[in-house]
Amino acid sequence: MKINKVVLIIIIILLLIFINKFFLDSTKNSFYNITSPVQSFFWRIGDSSSNFLQSFLEAKSLKKDNQEILKQNQNFLVDIQEIRNLKKENQELKQVLDFELNKEFELILVESMSRETNGDFILVSGGAEIGILKGMPVITKEKVIVGSIDKVYKDFSRVLLISNKESNFDVEIQKRDNDEEVDEIYGLAQGKGNLKIDLELVPQEKDITEGDIVFTTILAGVFPKGLLVGEVKNLKNSDVSTFQEVEIEPYFKNNLSEILFVIKNFISKEEI
Amino acid sequence: MKRDLILILLIYFLVLFQQSFLPHFEVYGMIPNLVLVLVFIFNISDHKSGLALSFFAGLILDIYSGMPLGVSGLLFLIMAILIKKSLKFFQKLNIFYLIAMFSFCLIFYNILLNLIQTKL
Numbered sequence: 001m002k003i004n005k006v007v008l009i010i011i012i013i014l015l016l017i018f019i020n021k022f023f024l025d026s027t028k029n030s031f032y033n034i035t036s037p038v039q040s041f042f043w044r045i046g047d048s049s050s051n052f053l054q055s056f057l058e059a060k061s062l063k064k065d066n067q068e069i070l071k072q073n074q075n076f077l078v079d080i081q082e083i084r085n086l087k088k089e090n091q092e093l094k095q096v097l098d099f100e101l102n103k104e105f106e107l108i109l110v111e112s113m114s115r116e117t118n119g120d121f122i123l124v125s126g127g128a129e130i131g132i133l134k135g136m137p138v139i140t141k142e143k144v145i146v147g148s149i150d151k152v153y154k155d156f157s158r159v160l161l162i163s164n165k166e167s168n169f170d171v172e173i174q175k176r177d178n179d180e181e182v183d184e185i186y187g188l189a190q191g192k193g194n195l196k197i198d199l200e201l202v203p204q205e206k207d208i209t210e211g212d213i214v215f216t217t218i219l220a221g222v223f224p225k226g227l228l229v230g231e232v233k234n235l236k237n238s239d240v241s242t243f244q245e246v247e248i249e250p251y252f253k254n255n256l257s258e259i260l261f262v263i264k265n266f267i268s269k270e271e272i
Numbered sequence: 273m274k275r276d277l278i279l280i281l282l283i284y285f286l287v288l289f290q291q292s293f294l295p296h297f298e299v300y301g302m303i304p305n306l307v308l309v310l311v312f313i314f315n316i317s318d319h320k321s322g323l324a325l326s327f328f329a330g331l332i333l334d335i336y337s338g339m340p341l342g343v344s345g346l347l348f349l350i351m352a353i354l355i356k357k358s359l360k361f362f363q364k365l366n367i368f369y370l371i372a373m374f375s376f377c378l379i380f381y382n383i384l385l386n387l388i389q390t391k392l
Contacts, residue, residue, distance in 0.1 A: 016341050031336075040292075043292045044291070045293065046292065083361035114288075114295070114336060116337045118386070150338070158338055
């Protein structure tokens, strides 16, 4: 009986080594294929239940928020008009200078299915079969950056969230009320795990305040320019450190719905 | 045997629930690890197939993570052995023992898994 158990353990170990060595991706892909309807169903009901719960919990502050949003909306209307004028002016200038117009992103629609318990990774439908490659950025429909493709299976992909400890990329900080001309402020967004991101390498003399918006930049070629990352929060100024201690509240956290997009015509420079 | 198969199916269901439903209810970015809780309950109640079930639970969790197959399985197996060994020293199950043992398991699993993740 004891010998049987030992033989069984040895067989299991050998089988695991064999699968890990030769069939790991295809094995996982098969399991994901079988359970993807259940996972999508759980993801959908989880999303709608959490939305319901959140609106129920936040009912008290809803009126106050609504008034604030109305006020902001009026400001935005003025801004939009200004932006329209600038856009028109910009287009005319581009035509004059014969610039090639910026190509829009080529997008692949994917559906998020699950998030790993340990480590900031999510699993999305769509893999090598539809042309997804490692290093491609993943965004929401509001152009909020979610992460980049970390592992590609045949029909599924694993996405490394921007809050993962392995993730770091350069960002630009823009003032929320950008009325006057201000210096360009750049920094490094460093994932801290558990959906947290720190903003690093921002010199003490740079004027940033809570609520300032953080965008991606093209400097290191990790992500395309102009994608929304989040907003500045928990600003701590220390006399000892050369740089400011800042946290970023990532927007994707409240935006991780079912539908996401993979940018097909951009691959991180690290992967090229 | 039949009971164990039902338990494995339950674990499988729990893994899917944990990874697809619970992320929407994260607290400070963290998702509760129900599979670890279940493994703890199996072994603290001295379940006959506790060791094998713990290993399979880890194996299923590995499928739905980026880990090679067997990493969580092995960690859960070590955890199960430690729980079973500790039961010999602490005959009476009291609340302090349960809290201490569960905290130990949680820390043990997370630290080792993070270490392995950074090495891979």
